[in-house]
Amino acid sequence: MANSTPTAAEATPTAPGHRGVTMADVAKAAGVSRTAVSFVLSNRENASISEETRTRILEAVQALGYRPNAGARALASQRSDWYGIVTEIVTAPFAVDIIKGAQDQAWLDRRFLLIAPSDQADAVGPNKGMEDAAFEKLLEQRVEGLLYAATFHRPVHVPKSANEVPTVLINCFDADGKLPSIVPDERAGGRVAVEHLLQAGHKRIGVINLDPNIPAAVGRLEGCREALAEAGLELDPDLIVAGYATADGGYEAACQILDKYPAGEGRPTALFCLNDRMAMGAYDAIKERGLAIPQDIAVIGFDNQELIAAYLRPKLTTVALPFEEMGALGVQTLASLTAGQPIIAHQQMVDCPLLERYSV
Amino acid sequence: MANSTPTAAEATPTAPGHRGVTMADVAKAAGVSRTAVSFVLSNRENASISEETRTRILEAVQALGYRPNAGARALASQRSDWYGIVTEIVTAPFAVDIIKGAQDQAWLDRRFLLIAPSDQADAVGPNKGMEDAAFEKLLEQRVEGLLYAATFHRPVHVPKSANEVPTVLINCFDADGKLPSIVPDERAGGRVAVEHLLQAGHKRIGVINLDPNIPAAVGRLEGCREALAEAGLELDPDLIVAGYATADGGYEAACQILDKYPAGEGRPTALFCLNDRMAMGAYDAIKERGLAIPQDIAVIGFDNQELIAAYLRPKLTTVALPFEEMGALGVQTLASLTAGQPIIAHQQMVDCPLLERYSV
DNA sequence: CTCGGTTACTAACGCGCGTTACTTCGAGCG
DNA sequence: CGCTCGAAGTAACGCGCGTTAGTAACCGAG
Missing domain, CATH: 3.40.50.2300 (Response regulator)
Structure with missing residues (x-):
């Protein structure tokens, strides 16, 4: 500001930060070498630059609206960040x-x-x-x-x-x-889900399964079995139903389970749905039968697909995938x-x- | 291949594409100047390179696994793409x-x-x-x-x-x-939604509104009114209810509308929900009252929030935002x-x- | 044989920057 | 006074590439 020498580079002084301001421009404006500017801007440890010129350089940077060129920097330093x-x-x-x-x-x-x-x-x-x-x-x-x-x-x-x-x-x-x-x-996730159901007092739990071969299904089911085993329980094979990984798939699987067992007679009191979309369908199946969630049947999901889980009514308890x-x-x-x-x-x-x- | 001169750059010939292969390496391998390589790789019009050396260069590029350096290219050409x-x-x-x-x-x-x-x-x-x-x-x-x-x-x-x-x-x-x-x-979108309801024979349409001040609400409602006006209808102010832009908000707004009018007596036969989340809540309100969608009440949404619209039961007819x-x-x-x-x-x-x- | 005109290239500069090696200057010390 | 030494800075190189100006060889016309 004080003794800034007007240069051609300052063609548009009202628009600082215009493209093409280089370190050389800053150096000229501050009356130092380009190296000095580079040292200041990269905060070099063992570079000795006096506090005075340092601030002079920073002022010039500000005044000209200098912005480093990431590509050039990467080229010179051989690292890109x-x-x-x-x-x-x-x-x-x-x-x-x-x-x-x-x-x-x-x-x-x-x-x-x-x-x-x-x-x-x-x-x-x-x-x-x-x-x-x-x-x-x-x-x-x-x-x-x-x-x-x-x-x-x-x-x-x-x-x-x-x-x-x-x-x-x-x-x-x-x-x-x-x-x-x-x-x-996945395994620990399945375990945590079922442990939660057990703690809530459920003993007979239905499982709405995904394609049984994918890693998610394998792991989650394994965890489920572990949790049951620790409580001295076993998973009733009749209560595992696989379906398409959609709301419709979940609906049909839930219907299958609910219709097989009349109220009381072996009907599960909780459903572990291996994903939230299927839980969404299960909700419909349950509500259609006049049952209340969670009073009559509890539901737990998996994935925490926000748009579904947080907007279902009642909001869905689920296990989150830690994306x-x-x-x-x-x-x-x-x-x-x-x-x-x-x-x-x-x-x-x-x-x-x-x-x-x-x-x- | 024929007369490739082995160079230091070929340290790991089994792993082509190793980092740091430059145009100079390619040039050396092909026995030409770096400029020639550049010309070939950038397909220059008026550069005269014989077909023979051209293929020789391309072979070298392939053999060494050369990959251009985007940063350097941007620096030199002053354009980044x-x-x-x-x-x-x-x-x-x-x-x-x-x-x-x-x-x-x-x-x-x-x-x-x-x-x-x-x-x-x-x-x-x-x-x-x-x-x-x-x-x-x-x-x-x-x-x-x-x-x-x-x-x-x-x-x-x-x-x-x-x-x-x-x-x-x-x-x-x-x-x-x-x-x-x-x-x-937004306006055309609101119009298309309501025109669709009108075509399906609906004459009395409830609107579940967003915050009336945001551009989406203003536009969609305007379109809605236009469509009605063209059919010689008007929007009953009693049938517009605003709520929070969530499923809960939609649920409450829908309840308000449905409870105000007993069956037949002025109850709307269709709901225009200004977003899909609110439609999701409206579904629940409708189903709770034992009404069927779309037989008793039709619902149309807005936004096409895939995870909701495509998984609701029945799947939601909606107007898509063209993201x-x-x-x-x-x-x-x-x-x-x-x-x-x-x-x-x-x-x-x-x-x-x-x-x-x-x-x- | 010379000369203009092509064809097929190459040498060399500069893009903006990091970095190394070098210079200059003043203070301190014997 | 001569010497060393650190502080404060600078000149110059190279990163990988696009690009311009130039060169060498050849070819046909006069």
Whole structure:
């Protein structure tokens, strides 16, 4: 301000922050070398810059509206501070939460998260190549690490290019068993759900199952059986009904259970629905029969699909899938990997917390 | 392959695509200058490279697993091919769809979409600064254009830095009236909804309203009145009930309407719910009274919140908010702006299509 | 044989920045 | 006074690439 020499660069002084202000412009304005500016802006430890010139430089930065060029910085320093995540953003109410968790954590670490879409992951469709392209694009940006997130817990095949930088899988695991992964602890989740029902006094519990082969079903059911076993109970095979993972599927499965047993005579007093969408359908089946939730029949879900669980009437008690936590943990794991630290655990499992609402 | 000179760069020949393969490496491997490689890879028109060396270069690219460095390329060419979008990814089942639309379109245009989070937009909370930081971060990446997306249709204040590059608002509009925006055509949407009810023979229609002051409510109600007027009907003020934009709010509003009019005596035969969450609550109110949807009372929603609308029983007929289309249009608009073309329309309105399911 | 005009390239600069090696200057010390 | 040493800064290189100006070889016309 005091002795700022007007330069050509200040063509539009009323609009600071106009594009193309470089460190050289700042240096000229402050009357120092470009190196000095660089030292100040990167807060170098052992650089000796007097307090006076330091503030003069910072003033010039402010006045000109200088903004560093991330690309140039990455080029010169050979590090980008970027991570990449590829995920099916499409059908995915879940993927969003993973992204949010990852992005918030990245933001805390002063890193930037690049997001690339991959439409259907293992699609047979025409865009099988999209996923490879997504990885490719991210690597062109010279990301320092990669995250791969699936919308439901399952084994996946990841493009080979993922081997070029540290890569962590979220909500899925490497079918080839190489890459580290972060998954929900389905077993513990199933256990916590059923323990909650037991504590509420229920002894006869119906289960509305998913496709029995997917990891989620296997784990949750295992946890369910564990909890029952500890209470000296067993799961009645007649009370497990599988259905499509939709509200309609849940409705039909619930009907099947409720219609098999008249009131009192062996009818379960609680239903463990392996996901919230099915619980939504179960609600209808129960209400149709004039039964009250939770007085006549308690219902517990799984997933905590907010839009459903928090808006059903009564609000659904459920076990939450820890998407945000997994996203955050993914970034943390990536950070330690890119820092050169060894892989701590090949597969990290994250707890699924119980969310008590009003259906138990 | 034939006469490839082994170089130090081929340290790990079994792992092509290892990091740090540069154009110079490719040039050396192909026995040409770096310039020649650059010409081939960027498909220059008036560069004369013989077909022979051309294929030799491409072979070297393949063999070494060369991958361009996007940052360096942006630095040299002074253009980045990147757009940025800042949005509240948080609470936002909607923002996701906007992002998807934008990202798919960007992908088609061979551009990359950088996503920055902005937690609560006009939050009073501690992270008011986050939004500015998001813009700042994106500008540091030298994005060529910016998108700003809100989760519900409303006026917004955008940080001044948005003026430095072309900026388009999506699902919101500039409170200062400067920036171009893309919003849903709420009025036409309300009209289409009510026309659909009229066509189904309904003449007495109840409206479950949102906060009457927000743009969505204003527009949708206006469209509703238009449709009625064209049929020679009027909206009975007694049949408009506002509530909180939740399932509970919808439940209470529906109760109020249904309890005021006993069957036959002026009870509406259809409910127009201004969003799907409220429709969800209205379903419960209707079912509780032993009425059937749509036989006794038809219900139509707005928003097409997939997780609700497609899973309610019966599935909800609703008017969709065109998030993906708005996202895509945003990128298209940005493309024309960055190409130097003038602003076509200050505010572009996108149609809200009717989705017929089973509740009317 | 010379000369203009192509074809097929290459040398060299600069994008904006981080970083290393070097210079300059004044204070302190024997 | 001569010397060293730290403080305060600067010149210059290179990151990987796009791009312009230029060069060398060849070819046909005069």
